[in-house]
Amino acid sequence: MKNLDVVVVGGGPVGLWTACELRLGGLDVTVLERRTERVAQSRALTLHGRTIELFAMRGIAERFLAEGRPISNGHYAGLETRLDFSCFDTRFPFTLFLPQSRTEALIEDHARELGVDILRGHHVEYITGNTSDGYDLVARHAQGNSTFHARAVVGADARHSVVRQTAGISFDGHDATVSIMMGDVRIDGLEGPPVRMVTNEHGGVAIVPVAADGTVRVIMADPERMHVPVAQPLSLDELTTSTQRILGAGIRLSEPSWLTRFGDETRLAARYREGNLFIAGDAAHLHLPAGGQGMNVGLQDAMNLGWKLAAVLKSEAPDALLDSYEIERRPIGAQLARNTEAQGALMTRFDPAHLALRAEMSELLKMPEVNRRLAGVLSGFDLRYPAGGLFGNRMGSGERVPDHPVTLADGTSTTIHSLLADGRWLHLSSGNGTRITLPDWLSADSVRFVEASSGVPGADAPTALLARPDGYSAGHMTHAA
Ligand SMILES: Cc1cc2nc3c(=O)[nH]c(=O)nc-3n(C[C@H](O)[C@H](O)[C@H](O)COP(=O)(O)OP(=O)(O)OC[C@H]3O[C@@H](n4cnc5c(N)ncnc54)[C@H](O)[C@@H]3O)c2cc1C
Missing domain, CATH: 3.40.30.120 (Glutaredoxin)
Structure with missing residues (x-):
């Protein structure tokens, strides 16, 4: 059995960044990831400026900037008025488009440089133990089972988190009520700016660049297809038909590298800590991907938890410091659920009343105070933790x-x-x-x-x-x- 300070379950961006922070804090940390290979799909494209600041605080921001594409503004609910980040005191008043697979690879490079042990193909099936004795984790892999012992466990294992379930933490919320189509494709017949969002009585479509080779992401909310279960495969024809209804018959989509659907399932963990079991990222909060937030908030969870857990396990801080993780971060998860629900209401209804609401919201967003409020929340720039x-x-x-x-x-x-x-x-x-x-x-x-x-x-x-x-x-x- 291997004895460790911390096991991180899940080697997605949040687990990897948590491990980096724990290692920087001087702990012996292993990441157990069930997949043998990294997910190649683009998924989270948006890195917000505050997240780039976190990377800057560890000396690696340039690696992301060198690969990503800065987009000078952002969006709230795909409103016509774009979010403007120039009001914030930052070196990064933009969003950076970089496929999640690349973000993960760059974080993993940093983790390996710091000496984090990352074991792929290790599926954690059971966790037993308690705060005083530590925890045993049984991981299944190609050669059989291995047991790991750790003083603390961080669950960055997303939706079905074994850590959250072991901790008995409820994950309340609701199932998906709508389904939205998404494809990484080539597009012909569309000229104009790199980011395009159009909403009308036929639905809403967003087109954003994914890669330098001309691949774009088409995100399509079609009221005639929103009842289709999220798990049902999406065809290029289906995405093309819906896109043409909004953007015109001249649009051609081809060479799909990823076709999928996502929904507005929304859940928030009742607690972020039970003893020395912690959860972060999608294990703690799930929501409609709108405004590019899930991974960014998860990375910020990791940044909040890492140094605290390192300090407490090294006896450099009282255990109560770990309670401040939930005190500081769970309200951010609640706010994330709220703002994505609100964006969902604006992005998935196309009757006259909702189109009028969008138009009003878009006008309001021209006011600097409204821009500051929404841009500050989505980017994380205006986040302030309670004093005391x-x-x-x-x-x-x-x-x-x-x-x-x-x-x-x-x-x-x-x-x-x-x-x-x-x-x-x-x-x-x-x-x-x-x-x-x-x-x-x-x-x-x-x-x-x-x-x-x-x-x-x-x-x-x-x-x-x-x-x-x-x-x-x-x-x-x-x-x-
Ligand atoms: C279409 C789409 C677009 C998105 N766009 C954005 C965006 O622009 N910006 C943004 O911030 N977010 C975005 N998101 C959300 C983002 O992808 C997630 O929030 C992010 O992946 C969460 O990271 P994570 O590390 O918490 O979880 P994950 O990335 O899901 O990683 C969890 C890992 O845990 C592993 N695992 C699970 N169970 C076990 C186990 N028992 N044992 C071992 N390993 C286990 C999994 O294999 C996985 O690798 C988007 C999501 C989607 C679907």
């Missing part, structure tokens, strides 16, 4: 820390996110001896202390800043404070 608890009530606590440039005392130029690359806390001060009192449970050994000669950047002109390893503030001080 183990992190204290200091000014700015729970806010996202933007990636401002910093000149260090020795003259080196860097940025705040680069200073977080080792996965530790960051205490940045302006060199006048200002020191933020650390939370009483946090050892100075877990903190990187840095002095900036140029002052600490930030809207309130802070004199010192304390940032958590996941890039959220644990408070700042200003001259006035």
Whole structure:
């Protein structure tokens, strides 16, 4: 039997990123993935700017930027008015189109560089144990069964999560009520911008680029086909017929690399933790893929959980830190369910009342405040965790820390996110001896202390800043404070 600190069940993007963060935190971690090969289908195409910031905080954002295609705006419910991310203080005010298979491959490269053990072809069938004794996991593979022992288990094993079921966590919500067609295809007879969304009384269609070879994704909500079960295979003819009804008879679709349907099944786990069993990503939240959020939110779950679990298992933080994972992340899952349900209502009904509602919403979205609210939620840029608890009530606590440039005392130029690359806390001060009192449970050994000669950047002109390893503030001080 292999003894580990943590087993991550599921080697999709969320499991792999969780493992990276745990390894960066110094733990011995193994990923068990039932598939022998990575899923080749494009699936999640959209990486939001906040997720790219997470990669920047670990020094690997350039790898994604080098392969992806930046799209200067985003969408909410496919409304005609596009979401504008330029209002956020970020280096990445865009969405990056990159097939999920490539995102996973790049995360896996990072995981292997860090020393994460990834075992493919290992299907976890049983988990037994408890917090004090640890957990035994039995995985079936081509040669038989193997047992792994771990102090904690993270379930990034999506819809039918064995970890969630072992933990007895309910996954309430509803089954799919509509089915939407989707194909990665070549398209002829359509000129114009790379991203196209059209909605009329015949239905709604979105066309977005998938690959440099001209492959596009056609997403089609056809009221005449929305009753078809999600599991029923989709043919190119069926997708073509529906697309022509909306975009015109001159449209030709060919060379399908993936044809599928998806629905609006929506579920949220009642809890994210039971003892030292945790769930993240699709294991914790399922919803209509609208606005490009599921994987992004899952990666942000992973970023929140990783450093906390590492700190607690290394006895560097109290167990209560792990409760803050659910306190901080489950409301995001609830919000995700809410906004995708709302988008679903706008995207799958084509009667005059709903078309009028879309038109009104599209007008409202021209208002900067409305844009900021919706773009902030979908991208994660405006996410703010509640202050208090183990992190204290200091000014700015729970806010996202933007990636401002910093000149260090020795003259080196860097940025705040680069200073977080080792996965530790960051205490940045302006060199006048200002020191933020650390939370009483946090050892100075877990903190990187840095002095900036140029002052600490930030809207309130802070004199010192304390940032958590996941890039959220644990408070700042200003001259006035
Ligand atoms: C058409 C479509 C478009 C989408 N577009 C976007 C988008 O643009 N942006 C976005 O953010 N999201 C998007 N999503 C959602 C995104 O694909 C998912 O949210 C994402 O895959 C979740 O990642 P995960 O790691 O939690 O789960 P998964 O990617 O499903 O990975 C779970 C892994 O666990 C493994 N596993 C399961 N059970 C076991 C077991 N017992 N033992 C071992 N291994 C196990 C599985 O084999 C799988 O590899 C889209 C989804 C669809 C269907």
